[in-house]
Amino acid sequence: MVGKKQSSGRSRPQRADAETASGRRRRPKRGARGPQGATPARIQSWVDDPASPWGLMERPAPVLDARPWAFSISGEAIPVGVYEPGTAGFRHWTAADSLRRTADLWAPLLGRHRVKRWQPAETLPVTLDAGSDLNAYYDRTQLAFFHSGRGKAAVHSGESPDIVCHETGHACLDALRPDLWDAPFIEIAAFHESFGDITAMLAALSLPQVREEVLPALVANKASPLSRIAEQLGGAMRQSNPAAVESDCLRNASNRWKYVAPESLPASAPATELSAEPHAFSRVFTGAFHDLLSRMLRDTGASPSADDLAAVAAAAARLVIDAVAAAPVQPDFFAQVGARLIDVDAAVFAGRYGAVITDVLVGRRILTAATVPGSRSSAAPGKRAAAARRGGAAAGGPRQTLEINAAHYGLSTGGILVDVPRAFGAGSASGRRGVSATDPTAAMERSADRFIGVLFENQRIELPARTRAKGIAASAPAAGGRATHALSRTDGHLRLSRLRFDGMGW
Numbered sequence: 001m002v003g004k005k006q007s008s009g010r011s012r013p014q015r016a017d018a019e020t021a022s023g024r025r026r027r028p029k030r031g032a033r034g035p036q037g038a039t040p041a042r043i044q045s046w047v048d049d050p051a052s053p054w055g056l057m058e059r060p061a062p063v064l065d066a067r068p069w070a071f072s073i074s075g076e077a078i079p080v081g082v083y084e085p086g087t088a089g090f091r092h093w094t095a096a097d098s099l100r101r102t103a104d105l106w107a108p109l110l111g112r113h114r115v116k117r118w119q120p121a122e123t124l125p126v127t128l129d130a131g132s133d134l135n136a137y138y139d140r141t142q143l144a145f146f147h148s149g150r151g152k153a154a155v156h157s158g159e160s161p162d163i164v165c166h167e168t169g170h171a172c173l174d175a176l177r178p179d180l181w182d183a184p185f186i187e188i189a190a191f192h193e194s195f196g197d198i199t200a201m202l203a204a205l206s207l208p209q210v211r212e213e214v215l216p217a218l219v220a221n222k223a224s225p226l227s228r229i230a231e232q233l234g235g236a237m238r239q240s241n242p243a244a245v246e247s248d249c250l251r252n253a254s255n256r257w258k259y260v261a262p263e264s265l266p267a268s269a270p271a272t273e274l275s276a277e278p279h280a281f282s283r284v285f286t287g288a289f290h291d292l293l294s295r296m297l298r299d300t301g302a303s304p305s306a307d308d309l310a311a312v313a314a315a316a317a318r319l320v321i322d323a324v325a326a327a328p329v330q331p332d333f334f335a336q337v338g339a340r341l342i343d344v345d346a347a348v349f350a351g352r353y354g355a356v357i358t359d360v361l362v363g364r365r366i367l368t369a370a371t372v373p374g375s376r377s378s379a380a381p382g383k384r385a386a387a388a389r390r391g392g393a394a395a396g397g398p399r400q401t402l403e404i405n406a407a408h409y410g411l412s413t414g415g416i417l418v419d420v421p422r423a424f425g426a427g428s429a430s431g432r433r434g435v436s437a438t439d440p441t442a443a444m445e446r447s448a449d450r451f452i453g454v455l456f457e458n459q460r461i462e463l464p465a466r467t468r469a470k471g472i473a474a475s476a477p478a479a480g481g482r483a484t485h486a487l488s489r490t491d492g493h494l495r496l497s498r499l500r501f502d503g504m505g506w
Contacts, residue, residue: 410471
């Protein structure tokens, strides 16, 4: 069982095999591996999030430099050991455990797609304290985490398994689909954020005690510490802006948001509403995934067990990774991934979960009944199923450059250049938003234009030095701020490129 909160506010540590630990402070043990036959060195970490009721646990010391998928945490080396919360040693090893669990979660599935290294290099650098901010990000050079406040009240984003697993999820998806990095569509940015939250949940479910604890709530498809992403950080953000985050966490995967075209939504809104801001819109797909876990679990029998949940989590991870590997870069990316979930199920699981996936995605309006693969209206389901069986990724392919009018953003220098696919992939999953219309390039241009508008409205685009701007562009953040994108000068035009995936949003 997961550690319960004690009257002191601390949680009694639990061993990874669910045995009760003594809870006494122990002298740090050096070295991740002892002599042959010796008990492996152990560390202490949070089970889920510092503000989660699940508390602390003990774990075997992770090996960060294990290849492939190695990590390197900057700063002074800290010996392996059981450290108390609030210490640098504890923050180091609880982050290390989350990093390793996330890499171990996705590594076998990424390997099936012949992906065996991070996008930046074979070793991914990690900075556990990059400065003062309520934030964390992945920027293709490192994973960066921050702190806010001082002393016992300080919040360290790198101390939360939810946040560390989320950011590492960005890096894993970038390794698989580097072509999504600069894709100028709201749904692709939102899916990246959803994948981070999905990663946090699946990494938590890799722990036996979490599966035991969350089983009743997941069978009932109710909120739980598993569905609540980043409770502590959400609480800290709520202090300065109560409307910016959800009432009990940063984002909750147990939700009822349904798909609407994000181009029709405002650029930002309180957390109680849906907006086109990628973190906010990501809740649609993340909610569908939480539904899917629950439905797949109930489908195993009348009284699902923790072992059943382990099998369901593994199947769900395979479904997601293979689906996103095969999904073409299109504005309706949620539908593209959704359609390929059904294809992967047919190819890998002989259609075992097909009805459940369809019910969930149609219920969330990510797909419509007419566009479900296999229906008369859906295009080329056979081709997609064949691609799913081969496990082939959809990355690459011919590209074209679109020029988006910069004048209505208050910029007078040429247009804004973005790269998009030259044509839609065979078998578009959906025609409900004109994606399969006679002029697909125009559809992509409209989506890219709105994506840029959302970035400007949320002050997420850096401008080149000495750029004259008025209107909405005049409020662009300074270099080194919270921007996720930047414009650079290219032959009299401005080219949009991504700087980072900012983990917190809003």
